[in-house]
Structures are given as structure tokens and as C-alpha cells.
Amino acid sequence: MKKIINQPEHVVDEMLQGLVFMHGQLVERLDGYDVIVRKAPKRGKVGLISGGGSGHEPSHAGFVGRGMLSAAVCGAVFTSPTPDQILEAIKAADEGAGVFMVIKNYSGDIMNFEMAQEMAEMEGIEVASVVVDDDIAVENSLYTQGRRGVAGTILVHKILGHAAETGKSLAEIKELADALVPQIKTIGLALSGATVPEVGKPGFVLEEDEFEYGVGIHGEPGYKKEKLQPSQALAEELVAKLLQDFNAQAGEKYGLLINGLGATPLMEQYVFANDVAQLLKDKEIEVVYHKIGNYMTSIDMAGLSLTLIKLEETSWLEGLEAAVETPAW
Amino acid sequence: MKKIINQPEHVVDEMLQGLVFMHGQLVERLDGYDVIVRKAPKRGKVGLISGGGSGHEPSHAGFVGRGMLSAAVCGAVFTSPTPDQILEAIKAADEGAGVFMVIKNYSGDIMNFEMAQEMAEMEGIEVASVVVDDDIAVENSLYTQGRRGVAGTILVHKILGHAAETGKSLAEIKELADALVPQIKTIGLALSGATVPEVGKPGFVLEEDEFEYGVGIHGEPGYKKEKLQPSQALAEELVAKLLQDFNAQAGEKYGLLINGLGATPLMEQYVFANDVAQLLKDKEIEVVYHKIGNYMTSIDMAGLSLTLIKLEETSWLEGLEAAVETPAW
Numbered sequence: 185m186k187k188i189i190n191q192p193e194h195v196v197d198e199m200l201q202g203l204v205f206m207h208g209q210l211v212e213r214l215d216g217y218d219v220i221v222r223k224a225p226k227r228g229k230v231g232l233i234s235g236g237g238s239g240h241e242p243s244h245a246g247f248v249g250r251g252m253l254s255a256a257v258c259g260a261v262f263t264s265p266t267p268d269q270i271l272e273a274i275k276a277a278d279e280g281a282g283v284f285m286v287i288k289n290y291s292g293d294i295m296n297f298e299m300a301q302e303m304a305e306m307e308g309i310e311v312a313s314v315v316v317d318d319d320i321a322v323e324n325s326l327y328t329q330g331r332r333g334v335a336g337t338i339l340v341h342k343i344l345g346h347a348a349e350t351g352k353s354l355a356e357i358k359e360l361a362d363a364l365v366p367q368i369k370t371i372g373l374a375l376s377g378a379t380v381p382e383v384g385k386p387g388f389v390l391e392e393d394e395f396e397y398g399v400g401i402h403g404e405p406g407y408k409k410e411k412l413q414p415s416q417a418l419a420e421e422l423v424a425k426l427l428q429d430f431n432a433q434a435g436e437k438y439g440l441l442i443n444g445l446g447a448t449p450l451m452e453q454y455v456f457a458n459d460v461a462q463l464l465k466d467k468e469i470e471v472v473y474h475k476i477g478n479y480m481t482s483i484d485m486a487g488l489s490l491t492l493i494k495l496e497e498t499s500w501l502e503g504l505e506a507a508v509e510t511p512a513w
Numbered sequence: 514m515k516k517i518i519n520q521p522e523h524v525v526d527e528m529l530q531g532l533v534f535m536h537g538q539l540v541e542r543l544d545g546y547d548v549i550v551r552k553a554p555k556r557g558k559v560g561l562i563s564g565g566g567s568g569h570e571p572s573h574a575g576f577v578g579r580g581m582l583s584a585a586v587c588g589a590v591f592t593s594p595t596p597d598q599i600l601e602a603i604k605a606a607d608e609g610a611g612v613f614m615v616i617k618n619y620s621g622d623i624m625n626f627e628m629a630q631e632m633a634e635m636e637g638i639e640v641a642s643v644v645v646d647d648d649i650a651v652e653n654s655l656y657t658q659g660r661r662g663v664a665g666t667i668l669v670h671k672i673l674g675h676a677a678e679t680g681k682s683l684a685e686i687k688e689l690a691d692a693l694v695p696q697i698k699t700i701g702l703a704l705s706g707a708t709v710p711e712v713g714k715p716g717f718v719l720e721e722d723e724f725e726y727g728v729g730i731h732g733e734p735g736y737k738k739e740k741l742q743p744s745q746a747l748a749e750e751l752v753a754k755l756l757q758d759f760n761a762q763a764g765e766k767y768g769l770l771i772n773g774l775g776a777t778p779l780m781e782q783y784v785f786a787n788d789v790a791q792l793l794k795d796k797e798i799e800v801v802y803h804k805i806g807n808y809m810t811s812i813d814m815a816g817l818s819l820t821l822i823k824l825e826e827t828s829w830l831e832g833l834e835a836a837v838e839t840p841a842w
Contacts, residue, residue: 186704186721188781188817190743195784198744202783205790206771206803241779375515392515414519415527442535447776449813450570452517454531455524461534474535477841478807484778484815488517512806 185384187484192381196238196260203245207511210249218265219273220245221255224509230348230357231255231277234286234341235270236293237262239380239483240401246512247338252345253510254283261380261483262402264292270300274309282310282354284361286340288333289317312354314361316340318370318491320429321398322407332400335443335480336368336491342513343503367496369429371422372489374399374406374445378482397421401445401482415452419459422490423467430494432469439473439504440464441491446481448488453477456488473504479512514713516813521710525567525589532574536840539578547594548602549574550584553838559677559686560584560606563615563670564599565622566591568709568812569730575841576667581674582839583612590709590812591731593621599629603638611639611683613690615669617662618646641683643690645669647699647820649758650727651736661729664772664809665697665820671842672832696825698758700751701818703728703735703774707811726750730774730811744781748788751819752796759823761798768802768833769793770820775810777817782806785817802833808841 189195196218203220204213211220219235234244235257244256254277259265274283283304287297294315301311317328318336325332343364347357375395377386387403390396395413398406432438442457444450453476464471472495480489495501518524525547532549533542540549548564563573564586573585583606588594603612612633616626623644630640646657647665654661672693676686704724706715716732719725724742727735761767771789773782782805793800801824809818824830 186724186741186815188704188744188747188777189784190745190788195780198787199780199783202785202787202790206769206783206786206805208803239780241783246779375517395515412515415517416519418517440535446778447813447815448517449775449810450575450807451524451528451568451812454528454535454570455518456531457535458527458531459519461531474537476535478779481778483780484776486515486776486813 185379187381189381195381196258200258210509210511214272214276217269217272218258219255219269219276220248220258221276222248222250224250226279228279228281229351230281230354231279231283232345232348233257233273233277233283235265235273236288237264240480242512243338243480247341247510249508249510251349251506251508252341252513261382264290264296267296267299267303270297271303274300274304274311278309282312284344284354284357285311285313286337286344287313287315288337289315289330290327290333291329292327310354312358314365316365318368319400320369320425321371325400326404327402332404334370334372334401335441335489336370338479339368339441339491339493339504340364343500346503346506364500367494368491369426370489370491371425372399372487373397373418374485374487376447376486377403378485380483399487401480403482415456416459419456419463423460423463426490426492427467430492434468435470437470437472437495439493439495440471442476443480443489443491444478445485445487446478447484447486453488460490473501514708516710518710524710525587529587539838539840543601543605546598546601547587548584548598548605549577549587550605551577551579553579555608557608557610558680559610559683560608560612561674561677562602562606562612564594564602565617566593569809571841572667572809576670576839578837578839580678580835580837581670581842590711593619593625596625596628596632599626600632603629603633603640607638611641613673613683613686614640614642615666615673616642616644617666618644618659619656619662620658621656639683641687643694645694647697648729649698649754650700654729655733656731661733663699663701663730664770664818665699667808668697668770668820668822668833669693672829674837675832675835693829696823697820698755699818699820700754701728701816702726702747703814703816705776705815706732707814709812728816730809732811744785745788748785748792752789752792755819755821756796759821763797764799766799766801766824768822768824769800771805772809772818772820773807774814774816775807776813776815782817789819802830
């Protein structure tokens, strides 16, 4: 294992210290917890939290700040955060108008966020939530009932963050979230496995000329291994799967997120973007929002994911475009 | 070679098409050229251009936009752009008040930018420039007389971009640049080599447990290979070299840039940042500006660089902090 770290068991703690050092104007760490909270003063709006296992940086702590998350809970690498940590995030995010939780669809995350919700409600904090299950690659998976939650989650953070910032109520945010999540779909591919520091070797190994469609952000198996193909062929497969799942029609408006998984340079992401652009144009899909970069990574995995969001409401696009103050949006 | 590309010889062209598709609100491509220009209307200010070989994305095209570059010239991968391409960038950047060129210190870049300057001057455009040589790792190198220009270049873009945006004259920007460049110093390390698509294999190979201090962003040799060490030890070496080169004194104010080289995840960059923070605190160096992420990459090289800028003028910090509209700042 070749990594710039100290002791593997201290990676999350030291990473969070580093994050707070680098972005200290925007965020701080809750004393004694693996929770990153925004510094902006409270003003009675709905609190918005998310989190999950670490290893997906900048998700989720990089999206804490004005206009997005109030707090992010950072579990051990690829491991759900514990209920006591989530409870502290809820309490820190609470401004008196309730707290909304964005949960990626993994069984451990759901169990622990729901347990924290019960504990918070006993302390008199109103809590609601949504489960993001945007990964259309496979139904059910290693740690998941149904579809996995992946890169599309950051679009949920962004649109709900804008809703909370502009004073929407907890009930309104819940309604928005329930309408939004089914309109966000993602599919990815991996060229290599990710190495969890405490494990010391990749979670899976692909041959030198092989890649895999549909791998999860924790290295969960995908749906097909093939010999490496040109970017155009990869884009064709991923775009076709997404448009089919949406039952997309010519003339519809979408937002597009191309997400690097950690070790794939922007050079390749842009080449892939060019192929995606051509395919969407051919299908007369109108792309009205674009975002590219490493946002929901899988440590040092090479590969990328493609997310489409069907923009059914004008306010969703406004939410995506609104200015924010966060470490990583 | 495992890359998400089509034909290697089309990588730069397709990448630029993808970039323009993803950031079409901010930038466009000059018809028939590998030049990315900002879309903002001209208003008589100094034009600011930069560029160099491709493979360092988001540098430099990702820094085109309001508040930073007027245009970026994108050469073939790791290859200086040609004078005719640079000339077009100068002409596109010209708003009538002259054009300033930020050149990284590589012999081919300097020769071609200077040739383009002569051609532009014959067309009546006033041109001035600065050569950035921030890499303190080695004196002279494969493609360089003196020190190489690396990640610190983006801080030059940012501060000069702000100066141009706020109406400074070409002579004032030249004076600012000449004062600024000696106060920016960088040093890096690599865990792996970069693979140029048209070459198909890494430019150099390190053993499984080996890394190299001071490697250049084109894979130029560094100054020392060692067995992999903890992040703390790496930070100690790099911080000590920088502070020595600055002859830094307790109480001085610096800005800090931690730059990933392409394949090193944020997780490791933050762990390293935490170690750097402790070392600078011990030396009573005050860090008043922080930036972290992949900004001056070397395709898919694993590793990072550390840049310090000594903030001698308050206006330099203002320049770093000013809002911009670019794809990647």
C-alpha cells in the first residue's frame, strides 16, 4: 500500500483535523466527535445533515457550509457512522425548526441514522429524512437493499441546502426530497479497486486490460467485466442505461454530473464528457446544468460515474446554481 | 495503459471539447485553435494569458474566467504550445490595454511565448510577461534552465487576475508579477510516474515501497528516492526545505497551497495538511490563506506538492480571496 498517511487507524481523525485547518473559515469540528459543522451563525432555519463512512472525500464534509449542509458525520473508512455521532450532528444542526437527514441507501447507514433520529426526537428535536438510492447499476448489493446511494447524493445536498437556506419548512423539505430523489440516477465504472488504509490492499483486482461496469463506491461488485474499450463505448453503455431507466424523451431538460472516483484525472473526465455530450445531443436531451470533478470518491479507485437529474421543477435548477460557501462544491 | 480515452492522439482536442461542453457558460474555444477564452465581455482592461503543455488539468484552462485568465493555450500533452497558438490567445485576450503572459519556466515555453510576443507586437499589441520558477527542488532540470514552474503558478494567475480585473495597467501588473514570483515557492514528491497517452507507459517507475522527492510535473527527476515514510516525515522534509529557502522567520504571514498531482485522493492530502499545520505552528509561521485539491496535476501521477507564498502585501491576500468565475478555482 502506497499512501501518504501515518498510522492507518488514525486516518479519519487526522484527515478531519487537516480539513478543519484548511477550511477553518467555513467549518469546525465538534469537540470529541467526527462531526464537521458549519461556522455560519444559526438563524432558525431547518438544519440539514448527511454523512456516512469516510473514504468518499470531499463527501460529505466538503459540502458543509452556507447553502448546503449544516453538519456531516464522518464514519470510519467505508463504515457507517455510529448513532451517538449522528445524534451530535443532529443537535449541532438544530436551529429550532427541525433537522433533515440525507442518507445514502446502505443498511448500516439507515439503521444508525434512524436510531439517532429516535434519540433526537426523545430530546425534542423534530427530524425527517430521505434515503438516496440513485445507483441504477444493480438492484440490492453487498450492503444494500434496493439500489445504492452514490454521487447523485451531492445534488440532493445542493438542492435541499438551497431550500433550507431560503426558509423552507421541514415538511416542505421532506416533500421536495421525496420528489427529487427518484429523478436522480447514476451509473459508474471502475478501472481499479480502492485500498482501505486499515486493510492495506485493494478490495478487488482487475486485470491490466479489464474494467467493470457498475462497481459501487465501496468496491461492491458491478454487473459486467469487459476488456477496456474506448471512452465512446463506455459513454454509450452508461448513457443508454440512464436514459432507459428514466424513459427519457427528446426535448426533456436534465442536469449532468460527471464524477471522478479518486484516481482518474480530469483529462479523462473531460474526454468522457465530450462523448456523453454527443450522445445526449443525438437523443435531443437538453443539458441545462453541468458539473465535473471528484465529488463522491472511493478513496483511490480509478473510474468515474455519470449522473443525470431530470429537472422537473425550475426551482431545482435554481437550487443547483445558487451560490454557496463550502470547502468543495 | 488503462485510461478512459479514445485515440491517444485526439486526447487534447476531445478534452477541450468536453471542457467547453461542461463549462460553456464561462468559456469557449477559439475556432480552429487549442485556446480556451473567457466569455465575459471585453471592457478595456489588461488581458492575462497563460498556458503550456496539456496534462496538468485543471491548469490552465480551468482558470479562465472573470477574475483570472483571459485565455489559456493548451499544447499537446507535456509539450509547449506553438507560437501561432499563443499568438491567437494574445489576440483574443487583447482588450486594448496590452496583454500579460504568465509563463512557467520551461525552455520550450519561454521560446514560444517570446516568439508569439514578437509577432503580437508587430501587430500593434503591447505584451509583457513573467516567468514562474517556484519549484525549489532542483536547479536546472530536463527542460529547464533554473528552477521549474509548477503549482505556485496558479497563485500568480489569481493575484494578477485580480489586479487586471480591478483595472491595473500593464506596467503595474509587470511590477506586481516581478515582486510576487520570488515570494512563491513549491516542492513536491511522487509515489508514481505519469503516463502520457501517446507513450502508453509511465515516464518513470518507482518500486512498490519507494517514493521520490522533488519530481517535476512532467516526471523530471527529483533529488532523492527513499523507502516510503509516514506523512509526518514527508511533511517535515518539504516544510523544512521551503522555510529554509524563504529564510522564514517566526511571525511571518504565508498562504498555503497543497496540490494533488492527479491520482492522490483528498483523504491523503488532508492527512498531509494536518502534519504541515503542526510543523508551521511549531515554527510560529502564520497561515492566513489555505487552498487544497488537484490544481496543477501531472496526468495520473500519485503524489502532491506543497506551496508557500509569503504575503508581503495586503493586496496579495485580497487577490487570493477575491471571488472569481472560472471552471476550477
